[in-house]
Amino acid sequence: MPKIDYIFSAGHPAQYYMLKNSYNYFKSIGKQVRFVIRDKDILEKLLIEDNQQYYKINTKGNRKGKWSVLLFGFFDIILQDIRLFKFCLFNRPKLMVGTDYSIAHVGFVLGIPSFVLNEDDFSVNKYFCKLAYPFATKIISPKVCDVGKYGYKKIGYDGYQKLAYLHPNYFTPDISVRNKYFSENEKYVLIRVVNFNAGHDIESVNSGISQELIKDVIAIINSYGYTVYISREKELSDDLKKYALKIKATDIHHIMHYSGLFIADSQSMIVEASILGVPSIRFNSFVGKISVMNELENTYGLTNGIHIKEPELLKEKVKEILSDVNYRKQLQVKRDKMLNEKVDVTALLIKLMSDYTQDKSKNN
Secondary structure (H helix, E strand, O other): OOOOOOOEOOOOHHHHHHHHHHHHHHHHHHOEEEEEEEOOOOHHHHHOOOOOOOOOOOOOOOOOOOHHHHHHHHHHHHHHHHHHHHHHHHHHOEEEEEOOOOHHHHHHHHHHOEEEEEOOOOOOHHHHHHHHHHOOOEEEEEEEOOHHHHHHEEEEEEOOOOHHHHHOOOOOOHHHHHHOOOOOOOOEEEEOOOOOOHHHHHHOOOOOOOOHHHHHHHHHHHOOOOOOEEEEOOOOOOOHHHHHOOOOHHHHHHHOOOOOEEEEEOOHHHHHHHHHOOOOOEEEEOOOOHHHHHHHHHHHOEEEEEEOOOOOHHHHHHHHHHHHOOOOHHHHHHHHHHHHHOOHHHHHHHHHHHHHHHHHHHHH
């Protein structure tokens, strides 16, 4: 008999948020559920803050550069597969759902169905897709995403992963959370900087906003009466450390919602800002390459992508947004249109998981 009904796997804070509501739902109806994580950034901290049970299958490390990711990644894959294999051998889950290639590998070997969730195009994240897709039972991905030759496994949906936790059905901004950290009249801008060491970063050399450019942007932002806070994965230079954002990790979306502008080289958090209707600018070398981002930028006009080759355009866009008193109001109209056309992703995941395990039980 299975000891666990569902395993949820995550390797990034946004992926935990995406799965959290489904996890809590199944837990509330008496199902045995467990998170399996590859710790990245503040992921483990989030789980601890939320008092969630989890099993960690990796040793957190800082991989820099293509060859470091490849070399250490190879050994990480083996170790993670072994750890998850042992966990599944003992617990025999009915279904594994998440964003880790290990659930596809171990599920294939042990005959446990796996649903792999991804919203990167195959061409952007070949490393992950080639490792996961051949062994996955199903691939759950936005309709706009290309999964290469594995389309026969794809369950496509009208939406984005971040809607699983930022849809109005699940998230309501709380002004009291904002007021814990900022004075009532303070206007602020958030800047997010990340390490480019994820799987999709080994396809080519990718980068984002430099710390020198951040200094120029801060000067512009200050001239409009806004203060600046920086959320970061990597260390800031000494002269930027005073801008470091110091908040409880689980408060970030409330803080983001009330910001005047969000600037980032992170795809994940730009999608979050777009869904919340927060003015945002993405500045990195991925601009134009990712279907989800292209849809948010070009179809819905919810964010602005600027390539790293155009730093002056970034400065001009910051000025344009901060000087336009109607910008946010117009953005809300665009956000409403997007929400009306997209699905509740948590409800979709719950239905897919429930239906699949029920069908399997009937056939056994």
